[in-house]
Amino acid sequence: MGCGTSVTSSQVKKSEKAIKAAILIQRWYRSYVARLEMRRRYALSIFQSIEYAEEQAQMQLSNFFTFMLDHFTQPNEPDSGKKKCKTKDAHNSLTTDNSVPDSDEMMGEYERTIEIPDSYYGPHLCFPLTVADTNALLQAFKYRQQLHARYVLQLLHETRKVLQQMPNITHLSTSYVKEITICGDLHGKLDDLLLIFYKNGLPSEENPYIFNGDFVDRGKNSVEILIILFAFLVVYPNHFHLNRGNHEDHIMNLRYGFTKEVMKKYRSYGKKILRLLQDVYSWLPLATIVDNKVLILHGGISDTTDLNFLNLFQRNKLKTLLRPLKSNTETNHEPQGPSLIEECSNLREVKKCLSRQDITKSSSSSSSERKQYCRDGAGAKEHVNLPGRTHSSPLGEQQDLESRVTTTACTSPDLTTKEWKQVLDILWSDPKHQNGCAPNKYRGGGCYFGPDVTARLLKRYNLKMLIRSHECKQEGYEICHNGKVITIFSASNYYEEGSNRGAYIKLNPDLIPRFVQYQVNKGTRKKTIHQRVSTVELSALKSLREKIYAHKSELVAAFRKYDPNDTGKISPSQWASAVESVLHLDLPWRTLRSRLVHLAQDGSVEYLSSFDALEIELPIKEVQPSLVETLCRYKADLEIIFNMIDKDHSGLISIDEFRQTWKLFNLHLNIDVDDESIDSLARSIDFNKDGNIDFNEFLEAFHVVHKFENKISE
Amino acid sequence: MPSHFQGNHCRNSMATEEKEGAAAESIIAETQKKITDAFEVFDHECNKTVDVREIGTIIRSLGCCPSEGDLHDMLAEVEEEEPTGFIRLEKFLPMMTRVLLERRYRPIPEDILLRAFEVLDQNKCGHLTKEELVKYMTEEGEPFTQEEMEEMLSAAVDPETNTVRYKDYITMMVVDES
Numbered sequence: 104m105g106c107g108t109s110v111t112s113s114q115v116k117k118s119e120k121a122i123k124a125a126i127l128i129q130r131w132y133r134s135y136v137a138r139l140e141m142r143r144r145y146a147l148s149i150f151q152s153i154e155y156a157e158e159q160a161q162m163q164l165s166n167f168f169t170f171m172l173d174h175f176t177q178p179n180e181p182d183s184g185k186k187k188c189k190t191k192d193a194h195n196s197l198t199t200d201n202s203v204p205d206s207d208e209m210m211g212e213y214e215r216t217i218e219i220p221d222s223y224y225g226p227h228l229c230f231p232l233t234v235a236d237t238n239a240l241l242q243a244f245k246y247r248q249q250l251h252a253r254y255v256l257q258l259l260h261e262t263r264k265v266l267q268q269m270p271n272i273t274h275l276s277t278s279y280v281k282e283i284t285i286c287g288d289l290h291g292k293l294d295d296l297l298l299i300f301y302k303n304g305l306p307s308e309e310n311p312y313i314f315n316g317d318f319v320d321r322g323k324n325s326v327e328i329l330i331i332l333f334a335f336l337v338v339y340p341n342h343f344h345l346n347r348g349n350h351e352d353h354i355m356n357l358r359y360g361f362t363k364e365v366m367k368k369y370r371s372y373g374k375k376i377l378r379l380l381q382d383v384y385s386w387l388p389l390a391t392i393v394d395n396k397v398l399i400l401h402g403g404i405s406d407t408t409d410l411n412f413l414n415l416f417q418r419n420k421l422k423t424l425l426r427p428l429k430s431n432t433e434t435n436h437e438p439q440g441p442s443l444i445e446e447c448s449n450l451r452e453v454k455k456c457l458s459r460q461d462i463t464k465s466s467s468s469s470s471s472e473r474k475q476y477c478r479d480g481a482g483a484k485e486h487v488n489l490p491g492r493t494h495s496s497p498l499g500e501q502q503d504l505e506s507r508v509t510t511t512a513c514t515s516p517d518l519t520t521k522e523w524k525q526v527l528d529i530l531w532s533d534p535k536h537q538n539g540c541a542p543n544k545y546r547g548g549g550c551y552f553g554p555d556v557t558a559r560l561l562k563r564y565n566l567k568m569l570i571r572s573h574e575c576k577q578e579g580y581e582i583c584h585n586g587k588v589i590t591i592f593s594a595s596n597y598y599e600e601g602s603n604r605g606a607y608i609k610l611n612p613d614l615i616p617r618f619v620q621y622q623v624n625k626g627t628r629k630k631t632i633h634q635r636v637s638t639v640e641l642s643a644l645k646s647l648r649e650k651i652y653a654h655k656s657e658l659v660a661a662f663r664k665y666d667p668n669d670t671g672k673i674s675p676s677q678w679a680s681a682v683e684s685v686l687h688l689d690l691p692w693r694t695l696r697s698r699l700v701h702l703a704q705d706g707s708v709e710y711l712s713s714f715d716a717l718e719i720e721l722p723i724k725e726v727q728p729s730l731v732e733t734l735c736r737y738k739a740d741l742e743i744i745f746n747m748i749d750k751d752h753s754g755l756i757s758i759d760e761f762r763q764t765w766k767l768f769n770l771h772l773n774i775d776v777d778d779e780s781i782d783s784l785a786r787s788i789d790f791n792k793d794g795n796i797d798f799n800e801f802l803e804a805f806h807v808v809h810k811f812e813n814k815i816s817e
Numbered sequence: 818m819p820s821h822f823q824g825n826h827c828r829n830s831m832a833t834e835e836k837e838g839a840a841a842e843s844i845i846a847e848t849q850k851k852i853t854d855a856f857e858v859f860d861h862e863c864n865k866t867v868d869v870r871e872i873g874t875i876i877r878s879l880g881c882c883p884s885e886g887d888l889h890d891m892l893a894e895v896e897e898e899e900p901t902g903f904i905r906l907e908k909f910l911p912m913m914t915r916v917l918l919e920r921r922y923r924p925i926p927e928d929i930l931l932r933a934f935e936v937l938d939q940n941k942c943g944h945l946t947k948e949e950l951v952k953y954m955t956e957e958g959e960p961f962t963q964e965e966m967e968e969m970l971s972a973a974v975d976p977e978t979n980t981v982r983y984k985d986y987i988t989m990m991v992v993d994e995s
Contacts, residue, residue: 125933125958126957127933128953129958134925144859145858536862536864693850
């Protein structure tokens with residue numbers, strides 16, 4: 104190495120000139136790479152901001168569920184009819200406490216009643232499971248085969264039996280094994296799980312694993328991941344451990360894709376599987392402690408986290424964290440009862456308050472303006488906060504609601520607020536860098552905990568460190584709080600191909616964590632850095648444009664404020680603050696500007712051009728534009744509400760249900776779309792006039808597309 | 818305020834002077850916002866500091882093309898007396914504002930870049946072999962790491978001939994970025 108004394112060097116005359124040329128090329132290349140790296144980081148921050156904004160919306164929606172479900176389940180409901188029955192069923196299917204018989208008879212029952220046809224070519228399981236079965240499953244899934252519904256139900260049944268034997272917090276020791284492997288979020292990414300097993304070896308008595316929650320949702324293979332994890336759990340109950348994540352929750356699954364995946368893969372038994380799974384989720388342990396020193400749980404902690412309490416309560420009472428305010432007296436009267444919705448959902452301000460000590464930005468005028476927007480934006484949500492506050496409840500009056508609330512209280516063996524809050528905190532929280540503990544407004548649930556909160560908890564329980572997951576990290580892991588908190592995330596390419604690496608931790612008896620990183624690579628030939636960045640970037644910008652389109656009227660109003668003479672142009676910084684005031688995504692708008700709007704010769708922004716280039720892939724033409732915008736904006740919320748009403752998850756909704764849902768939805772968001780437009784929308788969606796709407800496809804059509812892809816990239 | 822902004826402009830009236838002053842102010846403000854934005858992308862702890870190893874990416878992403886040596890000098894200017902491994906925005910911002918306003922370390926124009934490749938192409942055949950490029954880039958000047966080299970090769974080398982047609986390569990890279 105070095106010194107230029109190798110044989111070939113004699114052939115090249117080492118002129119001063121060549122060295123200069125080399126330096127120049129190196130300079131140029133390094134700058135090129137740096138610019139791409141920056142673009143990649145920007146793309147990631149777009150993904151993350153949008154993701155968290157959606158989670159926040161999801162948590163906010165949970166209060167609406169409570170409202171809706173409570174509303175429809177009252178036997179003496181004054182208004183009755185077809186709709187009521189339907190929604191009541193929807194409620195049951197969402198909250199079944201334990202309708203599944205709990206004996207071994209079920210195994211035989213499944214065997215008798217569910218026939219496996221000869222044409223089935225997938226893997227066969229033989230209970231009690233052994234290594235042969237886990238191997239068969241891995242092989243089959245590599246070839247994209249599917250496990251028969253009967254086996255799935257049997258496996259879930261066995262899994263629950265094993266889980267029921269486990270405490271809420273599992274204690275492990277490294278003394279009998281060399282190392283324990285800890286993996287973070289998988290989110291349905293089967294290739295990552297298979298890669299981990301390939302690199303790190305299959306689970307066994309000698310090779311124990313802990314999977315730290317969020318096995319499902321988002322990715323395409325959540326079903327397969329659960330099956331593999333549960334099968335290993337059943338085979339190695341003492342050496343294979345699962346912690347519950349915030350996505351092991353059936354209401355989360357409605358929004359983030361797992362419900363859909365199950366229904367698609369198991370048409371006739373999907374509902375049964377989902378129902379049993381709700382119960383299995385509730386039996387998942389909440390945390391693991393290694394050698395009494397390392398605490399492993401999905402999200403984090405808060406200043407009130409009480410491990411002894413968490414270890415003792417009856418965890419299977421908690422089916423979902425997203426239906427917190429179950430109607431009971433306690434939640435009604437407890438003064439500091441939890442409210443998921445904070446008054447103001449301004450991401451930027453939250454982020455800034457949390458993380459930046461000195462807020463030097465925003466003159467007084469612009470900040471008051473921002474508050475104004477904030478109020479407008481949050482106004483609708485405030486109504487959700489308290490169902491009784493909605494002015495024109497078409498389904499019953501406030502009095503009615505309240506009396507109902509108190510009557511149900513005595514009868515339901517409910518979860519206490521404390522139990523709910525304790526679990527919410529450990530499954531939803533994120534670490535922050537400043538001291539203290541603040542509500543996690545960014546996600547809408549759990550909290551942000553500072554280094555001091557970590558230090559106190561570790562000291563109180565004589566622990567050394569906390570390992571958690573829950574956040575995508577570019578390198579697959581991140582260390583913070585002076586090395587006391589480690590984030591581990593195992594789904595590579597989480598947002599988009601090339602967006603991030605995955606990692607797992609090897610923990611040896613010295614409890615010094617060792618990180619192993621990886622990245623699933625689909626293509627055969629390695630992509631160039633430019634191709635990789637472009638993929639991530641385009642996809643991020645696409646999501647961002649969708650957001651922009653969805654807030655079109657608010658944005659236009661905000662732009663116009665800076666443009667009293669209606670010139671169509673505003674300055675770049677006005678544009679940036681207008682966009683941020685509406686979207687609250689805390690993104691570097693100044694830098695993203697050139698990719699989102701057209702710039703005039705004089706450097707000003709032609710603000711309407713943000714929408715010019717966009718168009719919605721819309722199945723119908725005659726619907727009014729504001730309705731389209733609303734649809735686009737609340738696509739995910741609407742989808743989840745529809746999924747609840749569409750109780751068999753067939754994806755078909757009657758016109759009547761469509762109308763009902765819209766009305767509810769309008770009430771929930773306090774948006775004003777008149778009945779006539781809704782009816783006309785409903786009619787026009789039903790192309791074949793059979794009275795049903797294929798809602799899945801309907802929603803999927805509402806993607807914002809780019810009309811002039813080339814023009815923009817100029 | 819950087820000195821050259823107070824330089825000897827031809828002044829027609831107080832009004833234009835004020836205008837110019839205001840324009841200069843707004844250029845400075847815009848530049849500083851740009852720098853802060855880029856800095857914050859790497860400020861993982863949200864405490865106005867970044868890891869010293871990321872400073873190069875930040876500076877280069879702002880459109881500068883310094884050599885490693887230049888970078889070293891710039892770093893020396895913003896590092897703490899007792900290096901902590903972190904750079905503070907407070908120190909970075911004035912230095913970087915000056916660099917940008919003085920238009921130092923400008924991007925390398927396409928024709929100059931082409932000439933540099935031609936210098937290395939001693940047979941003047943319009944291409945370098947993969948081995949030649951690797952040799953120059955990893956042994957001369959400010960050598961590439963293995964990762965940087967592999968990255969460059971993945972886009973530069975024609976896998977069929979194992980050569981780098983540098984003129985096409987440069988054109989492609991320039992188009993890619995625009």
